[in-house]
Amino acid sequence: MSCGDPHETDCGEVLDHLYEYLDSEMPPLDRDKFQHHFEECSPCLEKYGLEEAVKKLVKRCCGRDDVPTDLRAKVMGRIDLIRSGQAVPEHDVTATVQEN
Numbered sequence: 168m169s170c171g172d173p174h175e176t177d178c179g180e181v182l183d184h185l186y187e188y189l190d191s192e193m194p195p196l197d198r199d200k201f202q203h204h205f206e207e208c209s210p211c212l213e214k215y216g217l218e219e220a221v222k223k224l225v226k227r228c229c230g231r232d233d234v235p236t237d238l239r240a241k242v243m244g245r246i247d248l249i250r251s252g253q254a255v256p257e258h259d260v261t262a263t264v265q266e267n
Contacts, residue, residue, distance in 0.1 A: 172208070174207060175200070175203070175204070176201065176203070177198050178208060178210070178211055181204050181205075181208075182211065184197075184201070185214065185218055186218070188215075189199045189215075189219060190221055226258045
């Protein structure tokens with residue numbers, strides 16, 4: 168997604184790291200850079216708002232259960248594969264976690 172306007176920070180970079188921003192898992196300088204991008208790019212701001220709403224809904228519906236570290240690593244690995252265009256395994260990444 169891109170609004171078609173030039174920005175200091177590319178829309179693709181912002182969207183690729185949106186969850187790091189939402190989860191406050193990025194350095195303050197990067198957070199400031201992303202915040203500035205959202206102030207000038209309405210499509211990215213809208214996507215941010217939608218993802219933030221989904222995150223809040225999941226948190227409200229799923230309680231306060233912590234995500235197992237190995238599950239998070241598997242999901243993030245799968246996301247990285249998808250982003251890089253590599254083949255993604257057909258099996259369910261949660262299968263091993265559920266068996267434990």
